[in-house]
Amino acid sequence: MNECAPSSASRLSAALAAIRAGGLSAQVSTAPSVLETHSHGEAMEAACLPGAVVFVESTDHVATVLRACHANRVPVVAFGAGTSVEGHVTPPDHAISLDLSAMTAIVEVNAEDLDCRVQAGLTRQALNARIRDTGLFFPVDPGGEATLGGMCATRASGTAAVRYGTMKENVLGLTVVLATGEVIRTGGRVRKSATGYDLTSLFIGSEGTLGIITEVQLRLHGRPECLSAAICQFPTLDDAVRTAMEIIQCGIPISRVELLDSVQMAASIRYSGLTGYEPLTTLFFEFAGGPAAVQEQVAATEAIALSNNGQAFAWADTAEERTRLWKARHDAFWAAKAIEPGARVISTDCIVPISRLGELIAGVRQDIAASGLRVPLLGHVGDGNFHALIIIENTRQGYDRAWDLDRRIVARALALGGSCSGEHGVGMGKLEFLETEHGEGTLAVMRALKNTMDPRNILNPGKLLPPGRLYQG
Numbered sequence: 001m002n003e004c005a006p007s008s009a010s011r012l013s014a015a016l017a018a019i020r021a022g023g024l025s026a027q028v029s030t031a032p033s034v035l036e037t038h039s040h041g042e043a044m045e046a047a048c049l050p051g052a053v054v055f056v057e058s059t060d061h062v063a064t065v066l067r068a069c070h071a072n073r074v075p076v077v078a079f080g081a082g083t084s085v086e087g088h089v090t091p092p093d094h095a096i097s098l099d100l101s102a103m104t105a106i107v108e109v110n111a112e113d114l115d116c117r118v119q120a121g122l123t124r125q126a127l128n129a130r131i132r133d134t135g136l137f138f139p140v141d142p143g144g145e146a147t148l149g150g151m152c153a154t155r156a157s158g159t160a161a162v163r164y165g166t167m168k169e170n171v172l173g174l175t176v177v178l179a180t181g182e183v184i185r186t187g188g189r190v191r192k193s194a195t196g197y198d199l200t201s202l203f204i205g206s207e208g209t210l211g212i213i214t215e216v217q218l219r220l221h222g223r224p225e226c227l228s229a230a231i232c233q234f235p236t237l238d239d240a241v242r243t244a245m246e247i248i249q250c251g252i253p254i255s256r257v258e259l260l261d262s263v264q265m266a267a268s269i270r271y272s273g274l275t276g277y278e279p280l281t282t283l284f285f286e287f288a289g290g291p292a293a294v295q296e297q298v299a300a301t302e303a304i305a306l307s308n309n310g311q312a313f314a315w316a317d318t319a320e321e322r323t324r325l326w327k328a329r330h331d332a333f334w335a336a337k338a339i340e341p342g343a344r345v346i347s348t349d350c351i352v353p354i355s356r357l358g359e360l361i362a363g364v365r366q367d368i369a370a371s372g373l374r375v376p377l378l379g380h381v382g383d384g385n386f387h388a389l390i391i392i393e394n395t396r397q398g399y400d401r402a403w404d405l406d407r408r409i410v411a412r413a414l415a416l417g418g419s420c421s422g423e424h425g426v427g428m429g430k431l432e433f434l435e436t437e438h439g440e441g442t443l444a445v446m447r448a449l450k451n452t453m454d455p456r457n458i459l460n461p462g463k464l465l466p467p468g469r470l471y472q473g
């Protein structure tokens with residue numbers, strides 16, 4: 001549970017009175033079912049009811065809430081869609097959960113410049129549906145139905161990061177409400193700028209601890225002329241991992257390369273009705289571009305896969321078949337959950353330089369065998385990023401076994417020059433690894449930034465930064 005010093009009930013009452021007086025009475029809810037849905041994200045066991053939930057609809061609303069919370073020292077936890085998996089949205093005691101999911105407007109689309117500005121509560125699926133007729137799309141695609149503000153705050157990525165990058169590469173600017181209620185704009189619409197500190201990057205991945213993002217200027221991309229998707233199955237996990245590594249090392253501009261091991265593939269065949277495939281280790285590929293470029297990528301990829309014992313490619317020729325494949329990949333977490341109904345699934349997330357991925361996965365398999373747990377493996381292997389979905393019984397002992405395995409996996413990734421999270425972020429679940437990964441000096445700079453930008457420590461306290469000399473958490 002959260003380590004933040006609890007704010008008093010009376011301070012919360014005073015803040016709520018100020019929020020209501022600011023014209024937001026209709027936005028405040030203390031209904032038990034609403035408090036419950038805002039008490040946790042996905043996967044982690046941590047849960048704590050907020051004192052109230054405020055459903056904001058504009059930057060002004062957010063500023064009103066933050067002014068009241070700053071004045072009364074009440075913690076505020078931004079809540080997008082609540083799909084984060086490391087306890088990010090679990091509030092401390094007597095906190096306000098600030099729900100941005102109603103902020104779904106598209107402020108502008110600049111098709112000629114390939115950018116748009118949206119409110120932070122819009123989901124990436126809704127954005128893509130609404131700009132479909134422009135011929136443009138936004139490529140960052142985490143598996144959950146996440147909001148673009150939440151994706152900024154967790155520096156999210158997904159299956160297309162190998163080609164298009166993560167949120168870090170696809171956000172041009174932000175509107176942010178600071179802890180005091182002051183509103184600032186960072187970045188802009190230009191593709192590059194050499195002026196001042198890069199505050200946009202500072203907020204990307206800040207997990208609601210430095211400010212609340214209310215608008216996002218996004219890069220858009222042209223829909224490729226040709227898209228082609230294929231599946232290749234392998235006799236061993238090593239063969240598949242070597243294939244992915246060689247594709248990247250050869251510089252093939254593949255748009256997606258995703259790994260599902262045999263346990264995950266069996267689960268996905270059952271859950272997503274992926275008929276016609278074997279429960280074997282599988283790579284899902286997508287190629288994009290002009291017809292000649294796609295043909296070239298396919299030929300080079302197929303040659304690498306065959307040289308690593310891959311079976312013949314199974315092609316997804318129609319748009320419907322491609323959608324079915326990628327939906328199955330995005331639903332992998334739910335497929336793993338369905339392996340043992342009633343069980344919990346802890347999703348680890350770590351990343352290493354691509355040349356060390358084979359070594360990492362070989363070691364992780366030894367750890368899994370020693371743990372006696374059932375653990376499907378999958379990952380955005382083109383980036384060196386992979387997940388172990390640790391299936392456990394929903395008991396204290398089950399969680400302890402999962403955390404023990406998680407720690408071993410992360411230790412291996414860090415020893416190989418990796419990071420304890422490629423995309424899910426820190427929240428509370430990864431706090432213990434930050435000092436090993438970054439070192440005390442770097443953490444001291446992060447704490448100094450946090451103190452400057454949130455001197456009363458009201459913004460998602462207890463997340464992202466382990467407590468230390470300059471920051472108590």
Ligand SMILES: Cc1cc2nc3c(=O)[nH]c(=O)nc-3n(C[C@H](O)[C@H](O)[C@H](O)COP(=O)(O)OP(=O)(O)OC[C@H]3O[C@@H](n4cnc5c(N)ncnc54)[C@H](O)[C@@H]3O)c2cc1C
Binds near residue numbers: 041078082084334
């Ligand atoms: C099935 C499944 C698959 C997933 N796959 C991926 C994946 O492939 N890649 C990936 O990166 N992640 C993945 N995730 C994790 C999750 O979807 C991402 O972390 C996502 O970016 C969270 O967005 P959200 O809107 O749900 O944010 P929330 O969970 O609501 O919030 C996440 C964090 O951001 C903060 N926050 C939210 N909105 C704002 C805002 N407007 N301003 C400031 N702070 C804010 C919150 O306080 C919290 O700290 C997956 C999760 C699930 C359940």
